[in-house]
Amino acid sequence: MRELTYNEAAVEAVAEEMRHDPKIFYMSTDAIGPLLKEFGAERVRSTPITEAAFTGIAIGAAGCGFRPIADWRQVTFCFVAMDQIVNQAAKIHYMFGGQVTFPILFRAAVGGGGLVAAQHSQSPYSMFMNVAGLKMFLPSTPYDMKGLIKTAIRDNNPVISFESSRLMTRKGPVPEDDYTIPLGKADIKREGSDVTVVALAWLVHEALAAAEQLAQEGISVEVVDPRTLVPLDQQAIRNSVQKTGRLVIADEAGPTAGFSAEVAAVVTEDPATFARLKAPVKRVCALQVPIPYSPVLENHVFPDRKRIVDGIREVLQERRPADAA
Amino acid sequence: MRELTYNEAAVEAVAEEMRHDPKIFYMSTDAIGPLLKEFGAERVRSTPITEAAFTGIAIGAAGCGFRPIADWRQVTFCFVAMDQIVNQAAKIHYMFGGQVTFPILFRAAVGGGGLVAAQHSQSPYSMFMNVAGLKMFLPSTPYDMKGLIKTAIRDNNPVISFESSRLMTRKGPVPEDDYTIPLGKADIKREGSDVTVVALAWLVHEALAAAEQLAQEGISVEVVDPRTLVPLDQQAIRNSVQKTGRLVIADEAGPTAGFSAEVAAVVTEDPATFARLKAPVKRVCALQVPIPYSPVLENHVFPDRKRIVDGIREVLQERRPADAA
Amino acid sequence: MSLSPNLPPDKQREMLRRMLTIRRFEERASTDYLAGKIYGVVHCYIGEEAVAVGVCSALDRGDRIISTHRGHGHCIAKGADLNRMMAELYGRQTGYCKGKGGSMHIADFGIGMLGANGIVAGGIAIVTGAGLAAQMEGKGGVAVSFFGDGASNAGPFHECLNIAATWKLPMLYICENNLYAAQTSAASTHALSDVAARAAGYGIPGVVVDGNDVFAVRQAANAAVDRARSGGGPSLIECKTYRWRAHTERRGQPDLREAGEIEAWKRKDPIALLERQLRDQGELDDAGLQTMEREIMTALEAAVAFAEASPFPLPEQATDDVFAA
Amino acid sequence: MSLSPNLPPDKQREMLRRMLTIRRFEERASTDYLAGKIYGVVHCYIGEEAVAVGVCSALDRGDRIISTHRGHGHCIAKGADLNRMMAELYGRQTGYCKGKGGSMHIADFGIGMLGANGIVAGGIAIVTGAGLAAQMEGKGGVAVSFFGDGASNAGPFHECLNIAATWKLPMLYICENNLYAAQTSAASTHALSDVAARAAGYGIPGVVVDGNDVFAVRQAANAAVDRARSGGGPSLIECKTYRWRAHTERRGQPDLREAGEIEAWKRKDPIALLERQLRDQGELDDAGLQTMEREIMTALEAAVAFAEASPFPLPEQATDDVFAA
Ligand SMILES: Cc1ncc(C[n+]2csc(CCOP(=O)(O)OP(=O)(O)O)c2C)c(N)n1
Ligand SMILES: Cc1ncc(C[n+]2csc(CCOP(=O)(O)OP(=O)(O)O)c2C)c(N)n1
Numbered sequence A, B: 001m002r003e004l005t006y007n008e009a010a011v012e013a014v015a016e017e018m019r020h021d022p023k024i025f026y027m028s029t030d031a032i033g034p035l036l037k038e039f040g041a042e043r044v045r046s047t048p049i050t051e052a053a054f055t056g057i058a059i060g061a062a063g064c065g066f067r068p069i070a071d072w073r074q075v076t077f078c079f080v081a082m083d084q085i086v087n088q089a090a091k092i093h094y095m096f097g098g099q100v101t102f103p104i105l106f107r108a109a110v111g112g113g114g115l116v117a118a119q120h121s122q123s124p125y126s127m128f129m130n131v132a133g134l135k136m137f138l139p140s141t142p143y144d145m146k147g148l149i150k151t152a153i154r155d156n157n158p159v160i161s162f163e164s165s166r167l168m169t170r171k172g173p174v175p176e177d178d179y180t181i182p183l184g185k186a187d188i189k190r191e192g193s194d195v196t197v198v199a200l201a202w203l204v205h206e207a208l209a210a211a212e213q214l215a216q217e218g219i220s221v222e223v224v225d226p227r228t229l230v231p232l233d234q235q236a237i238r239n240s241v242q243k244t245g246r247l248v249i250a251d252e253a254g255p256t257a258g259f260s261a262e263v264a265a266v267v268t269e270d271p272a273t274f275a276r277l278k279a280p281v282k283r284v285c286a287l288q289v290p291i292p293y294s295p296v297l298e299n300h301v302f303p304d305r306k307r308i309v310d311g312i313r314e315v316l317q318e319r320r321p322a323d324a325a
Numbered sequence C, D: 001m002s003l004s005p006n007l008p009p010d011k012q013r014e015m016l017r018r019m020l021t022i023r024r025f026e027e028r029a030s031t032d033y034l035a036g037k038i039y040g041v042v043h044c045y046i047g048e049e050a051v052a053v054g055v056c057s058a059l060d061r062g063d064r065i066i067s068t069h070r071g072h073g074h075c076i077a078k079g080a081d082l083n084r085m086m087a088e089l090y091g092r093q094t095g096y097c098k099g100k101g102g103s104m105h106i107a108d109f110g111i112g113m114l115g116a117n118g119i120v121a122g123g124i125a126i127v128t129g130a131g132l133a134a135q136m137e138g139k140g141g142v143a144v145s146f147f148g149d150g151a152s153n154a155g156p157f158h159e160c161l162n163i164a165a166t167w168k169l170p171m172l173y174i175c176e177n178n179l180y181a182a183q184t185s186a187a188s189t190h191a192l193s194d195v196a197a198r199a200a201g202y203g204i205p206g207v208v209v210d211g212n213d214v215f216a217v218r219q220a221a222n223a224a225v226d227r228a229r230s231g232g233g234p235s236l237i238e239c240k241t242y243r244w245r246a247h248t249e250r251r252g253q254p255d256l257r258e259a260g261e262i263e264a265w266k267r268k269d270p271i272a273l274l275e276r277q278l279r280d281q282g283e284l285d286d287a288g289l290q291t292m293e294r295e296i297m298t299a300l301e302a303a304v305a306f307a308e309a310s311p312f313p314l315p316e317q318a319t320d321d322v323f324a325a
């Protein structure tokens, strides 16, 4: 199969949808070259540097029957638009009693690895997960990217496409035909029986590498890629942990009130899963710090395959004591 | 002891600190009456409706040696200032290598109960917990409020005082002398041995009511009030759960990636605590929806003492099976 | 008072009827609020009726407007249904938002009323998106942003005026300068007394009109609408007016404004002004006015009866409408 | 070119030296960036040197400035240490930010340089806080916000100009209009070509100056500083200038600007202009220039040597400075 980069897959998905639906238009601070070329400056708009305004404009246009795409570029830039995201986009359908729909795709690059320091490196998706009324996903492959973006564009709600900065130029097979991937469906990226690793984006690949390494020692690792953050495929995660009895969560974000905390809660609050959990849950996350610039520091902050391996060994060692009651 | 309301305790704490330190000044969209009267319009400023700007102004003034207080009023209003909070206040000390300090107190009312709907009712503290570089607390009593605000004003970092809308007019004893409460120290609001309830703000009171009710059935409930969200007193929570073996988390926020998820993770990732955990963790939270207006709906969304009682009964019924391994 | 050239008497009386309807509606809403039948918070528009009615009289049904936290006037001026408005205030299933929104969030997309908004300046960008939608639809529609003097200091005002001017969007920006933002005077928060002066920075018309003179408002709006429909781009119209009541209907809420100032503005009552003019022109007499008053009161009683007869939402409906299908 | 009345030749030569230092520093930074010794992203100021140097020449050491993502020029103009700047770019412990910030976050609070900032318009409010601090300190200090044409469209610009004008803060707002925001032309994002026209909306002076004429910039800054120090409030100065290089130093980054335009601006080289004037005045000759060049290159080599000899941070230092003591 033909290969595309992660970023190309996103752009292709957008272009395909734009060809079919004239109601879609695109806004970002610098217009995306290939889209501008194909669709012109009316549908592919260069905005002033006003993420707040063009997020609001997307909401208004959506309420009037359009299907806007608002691309914030770096996720850190969207904090200037946070009122429009949290108080408006997320709440407006609900608080108006569902009168009209607000189909909007937001795009934002997340994560580190580029040595661009704290104001350009962040993985704050759990901040958005906490807000009721927003759907969101974070793909790990070009294939998932294309399928999820297409679904999101067709969805009648605001959906955020979080996209891993580290994966932008990574290639993978992408079918040429029109396919979609449903929101809310996890993908088991590797089957295994001893331990479950729930990982996101770049850490899916690190987890797969860790799994490969541990396979040589006879340790069987299952890698679950939730892909969608809201709605989260809780059942897939619980099923996997019920099977393996052990859970490591690998996330490029810091742990505190993060995606990793939510997964830990989803697993430990479910009686059937808790009953089969043999060891403490392990979060393999970034350190809870702003992201530093210097490579020595940045490297130290982020988790990687080695830390995943360590985390897996840790939960394999821990054994659940007999019922303490 | 003399009684003050929760809100009066906050204002008294601010006033006492302002009397001692001329570097403290206060900004909000409408000046706070008693503070304005005592300290005048230069130190107690009515700003234009520009939460973003006056948050940034607080940062700049702090970096120049002042100790500003920026009062956002409703927490939902601070989303327009989110860039200044997340990208600037939280990161600036770190990314400049600690050159100078940024002592700032932010204040924000959280929660529901006022039937003021989605744009004026939210409990988004976990969004801020996820950001490295911000300290924050959420008191449940006038006593804790005064002591924590005073500590926060003297702290050399940005600290957010989240304040429960429901508790504003609730009274409680507050000493007249100068006392402080350290950040990062939980308070056991009631001792018990069968189950731990970690609760915040208004739900501390609901948890205490639930504990009282269950005591009559011989069920002994321990109520832990973390008070500070960052740094979180993980040890106090773990100690309590190690003692009781059961955990209910009661929070007026929705569960997803919330404070409650973090507590669940803190408990289940700790081997010593996990080893003593006899039942699944239970989150008793708001429904994951924007907050609706109509009383029937708002009531249905929020947890209360009854749901805490139900949650406690649920974790008391669940028994941990013998080690499945 | 401005003349009303070429405006048929019927239309003039209809304007009076709408202004009176707004006033009577809010008098009733205030009474019912204080009686505990309406919840949360209610902001009355009384005293400013000429702005909403003057502007909306210049619009077509297909044109779109957005409002603020002070939204009843704009709803009624744009033709909203009193029954569904009152039912919303009463928190009923039959309300515009099914009881989810309340006073601060009434919307009727069917008549191009894109909602009241609880966040100051929160609607400006959204309705600018409606302006962009109108431009892209190419049917000559316009969009109108109503906002206060307080909102005119917030970032979105600036971002959107520049975008609308640059993109030549068919927009009217209507600043309702009632001299106060909550308790804070515009004099203390605005560098200049005329918000309209800011239009020059974007090369668009900026005019100041007597906001209590409905024909003056209408005339300015007509000119701006003509300009917008013919591709000339946006206009800023500042209407000097005054709210008669306190910022909100909260019981015991202080009103820090001078009694003399309030009285002086009451003498400039926009409704009395219009009444007098219609009488002077011989187009209204006591009988006509009494009939109008009676019809309005009948409609209002019917609205209250409708609201009271309507069921509250079911608790479970709190989880509807978070996402659209 | 503007005259330089009453400016001692030494001071004039010092201005040339700073401008040349900026240029040589960045030429080296670019080379070292492409050689992989400097990480992340580097934005060069080359071509705009007269703005930073002209403005800073009008300031005292105690005055404070804030910068943008394009910060080297402002640092050097305000008197920052080249060694610590270069060490920061090299990601070393001895850098201004201990390697945590990199090019986009160099700050030196000791000399009143409140930092480069990676968020467009992110610094405007912060430095307005420094202006408020200066006013409250009452020692006649001023504060200067440097920002781009792109930033002038963002909300904080508007919010802060209004606040500064209303509070009569001792501020200079310096718009560096280099005609582009990244790839997007100011012509396509600004309703008017002169950002300075926006000053009228706040009743403050707004002037346009030739940003390549260091004396013209200085003169405008002097007038604004005088006004600010004497309680007259803020001024907006728009400096028309141009960046010679691409938006960032990223390899393969396209530059969509017309070659002819770039060449035309290079002919207006601010350094050549000043050089010529000093020669014409007989205050500089070949020998003097060569000496100056040599001294600058020596200092620069020393800075590189200092950086290269400095240790990288220790990995564990990634967790320092999240919070101040
Ligand atoms: C972002 C934000 N900050 C603060 C508030 C609280 N608030 C509600 S209305 C109001 C005053 C608004 O004044 P103005 O825009 O002049 O409108 P008016 O009430 O006079 O009609 C304030 C401060 C809010 N709703 N949103
Ligand atoms: C809020 C925000 N949006 C977008 C960006 C990405 N960005 C970085 S620099 C830049 C262009 C800035 O243009 P201008 O303000 O004119 O400054 P210049 O680069 O021309 O000096 C953009 C869009 C950002 N850093 N922050």
Ligand SMILES: [Mg+2]
Pocket: C148, C149, C150, C176, C177, C178, C179, C180, C181, C182
């Ligand atoms: Mg007002």
Ligand SMILES: [Mg+2]
Pocket: D148, D149, D150, D176, D177, D178, D179, D180, D181, D182
């Ligand atoms: Mg520029």
